[in-house]
Amino acid sequence: MLRESDAYSHYDEDAVSWRPGLNPDFVRRVQEKRRAEAARVKQEHLREAKRREIVKQAARSLATPKPAKQEKGRVDLERVRRVTTFERIVYRMCLAYNVTPAEIKSEKRNKEIVIARQAISYWACRLTSMSLPAIARLLGGRDHTTILHAKNVYPVKRAKMGRHLPRTR
Numbered sequence: 794m795l796r797e798s799d800a801y802s803h804y805d806e807d808a809v810s811w812r813p814g815l816n817p818d819f820v821r822r823v824q825e826k827r828r829a830e831a832a833r834v835k836q837e838h839l840r841e842a843k844r845r846e847i848v849k850q851a852a853r854s855l856a857t858p859k860p861a862k863q864e865k866g867r868v869d870l871e872r873v874r875r876v877t878t879f880e881r882i883v884y885r886m887c888l889a890y891n892v893t894p895a896e897i898k899s900e901k902r903n904k905e906i907v908i909a910r911q912a913i914s915y916w917a918c919r920l921t922s923m924s925l926p927a928i929a930r931l932l933g934g935r936d937h938t939t940i941l942h943a944k945n946v947y948p949v950k951r952a953k954m955g956r957h958l959p960r961t962r
Contacts, residue, residue: 877920898933914943918961
């Protein structure tokens with residue numbers, strides 16, 4: 794009489810973690826699918842990490858003030874101080890509205906966070922040369938139309954508080 798273990802004796806048990814009662818071909822196909830899925834997920838994670846790093850580098854390069862024209866090894870410190878960066882705007886608005894930069898970039902829509910985001914959008918459009926999509930990416934991957942709305946609504950809200958701000962570009 795043939796035993797179950799004899800029926801599949803021609804399969805390499807090291808290559809396939811064979812279990813009694815399961816067809817070794819089936820087990821091998823499942824393992825190959827799992828390996829392929831693991832490799833795909835790993836590639837996806839690597840691509841996402843690389844994309845995040847590129848975005849961080851772009852944000853750093855946008856935030857770093859470009860040095861003024863140098864004359865004989867000197868830098869115009871007044872010009873460097875006057876350069877307004879996105880990070881400075883975020884920092885000042887976080888202090889003014891008592892929120893954190895992480896909350897600004899989050900999906901939360903509390904009143905304080907929304908007003909802080911709108912203020913950042915307004916001042917970033919007014920004081921920097923950044924495009925609306927660039928500002929949107931730095932504010933947590935939002936759409937550029939959200940920034941457009943925010944920069945138009947913020948002066949209206951401030952006018953109700955008694956501070957009249959000029960429209961932006």
